[in-house]
Structures are given as structure tokens and as C-alpha cells.
Amino acid sequence: MKLYSVPHSPFASKVRIQIYAKNLPVEIVAPEGFRTPEYEKINPLGKIPALDTGEVVLPESAVIMEFLEDSFPDNPLRPTDIKERALVNLFCQVPDTYVSPALFPLFAQVFGRTASDEDIAGHLANMKVQLAMLENLWVQYGRDQHNTLDLADCHLAPVMFFIFDVCASFGETDPLADCPALTAWWQWANNNEHISRVLVELDEGFKAFLTRMKG
Ligand SMILES: N[C@@H](CCC(=O)N[C@@H](CS)C(=O)NCC(=O)O)C(=O)O
Structure with missing residues (x-):
């Protein structure tokens, strides 16, 4: 999996904390730019972050974080209760x-x-x-x-x-x-x-x- 991220984005930073804490096999990469035609081909919303799961590109930090919790249940950051x-x-x-x-x-x-x-x-x-x-x-x-x-x-x-x-x-x-x-x-x-x-x-x-x- 690949996370499109830039260091100063608060939305990408939330996901990076989760990735580091769970030690996830997710590569963190910088996109070519915001709202470039190339990046919009990857993430139609044109925003950072986006997670390329290998099957689909997910935008929206909260959606990505739920997906990562569901995909990698070890070291959970979400209570079961x-x-x-x-x-x-x-x-x-x-x-x-x-x-x-x-x-x-x-x-x-x-x-x-x-x-x-x-x-x-x-x-x-x-x-x-x-x-x-x-x-x-x-x-x-x-x-x-x-x-x-x-x-x-x-x-x-x-x-x-x-x-x-x-x-x-x-x-x-x-x-x-x-x-x-x-x-x-x-x-x-x-x-x-x-x-x-x-x-x-x-x-x-x-x-x-x-x-x-x-x-
Ligand atoms: N609701 C989105 C917000 C993402 C967002 O606004 N990201 C900013 C970077 S901090 C961005 O990509 N801005 C560029 C733009 O809107 O063109 C999320 O939670 O992921």
C-alpha cells in the first residue's frame, strides 16, 4: 500500500501517526503536486492524503484510518466496546x-x-x-x-x-x-x-x- 502525503498536511499527519504506531507496511510518498492533472488521475478529489490500497485509491483521512484499522487489526487504535x-x-x-x-x-x-x-x-x-x-x-x-x-x-x-x-x-x-x-x-x-x-x-x-x- 502507498500513502500520498506531505509532511505539513494535518490530514496526512493523522494517518502517519497511525501508520507509525501500528508499524504498518505502507509506503509514504509525496505526490507530484496538489490539483495537478497527474495527481487528479490518482485521487479525483485532488487532495492529500490518499491511500492506494493496490485495488482502489481512497481519499479522506477518516476513511483511510478506518480502512487501515479494519485491514490491520493488530495493535488496535479503536476500542472493541x-x-x-x-x-x-x-x-x-x-x-x-x-x-x-x-x-x-x-x-x-x-x-x-x-x-x-x-x-x-x-x-x-x-x-x-x-x-x-x-x-x-x-x-x-x-x-x-x-x-x-x-x-x-x-x-x-x-x-x-x-x-x-x-x-x-x-x-x-x-x-x-x-x-x-x-x-x-x-x-x-x-x-x-x-x-x-x-x-x-x-x-x-x-x-x-x-x-x-x-x-
Ligand atoms: N477532508 C479531507 C481534507 C484534505 C485536505 O484538505 N488536504 C489539503 C492538505 S492539508 C489539500 O489537499 N489541499 C489542497 C487542495 O485543497 O487543493 C481529509 O480529511 O483528508
């Missing part, structure tokens, strides 16, 4: 649905500041509202008690990397200051060998990407 599994699915979905969208307007400003100070402050405040919502959910559903890697950790870690990186570029160095449970999780995540490996790839990849975009 259906209630536990639903909660992991919940924490796979909530960051993408509510937290990442709060980052998009700030992310856009990294490439060229056009927003006023007031607008930036509003975006940062909204980011903190979404993080507080996640913190409450995290504690209410007992996720502060978990300490083994699962799919939800794979989903959230790359998003958190970008939250810290982007917020820092607007002077907010600790977006989790009011979220003790998420702070404890983020420390745990940074000490996990598979997550930290991908965080280094993300950091180097995003710096190189910014240099290319700004140069």
Missing part, C-alpha cells in the same frame, strides 16, 4: 467539526496579514471558546482518564500543533491556558514517540512550506 468506540469517534469528529474551523481565519492571516487587530483578537477569542468546549467535553466523557494512543489522539494532535503554531504568531503563546485537562493531554501527546515523530515532521514541513509560500 461499542460505547467506548463511539466516544473515540466523537473525539475524532469534534476537533475537525468545531475546533479546526475556528483556526481557519487565523491560518489565512499567516500568509499575509490583512485583518485588523480587533478582528485577530476576535478570532483568538473564538478559538478559546472552542477549546473550552472541547475541554468540557473531554472531562465530562472521562477522556482525561485515557492514557493509551487511539484514533482520536491521531486526529487531534496535528490540529493542536497548528493551534499552538498559528496562535503564537499572533502573540498567544498558550491557547490552552484555561484548559488543564487538554494541557495534560498535550504534554502526554508530546511524549508519545509516534505523535512526537509526526510533530517534528509537521514543524519542519510547515516551516519549509511557509518559506516556499512567502519566497
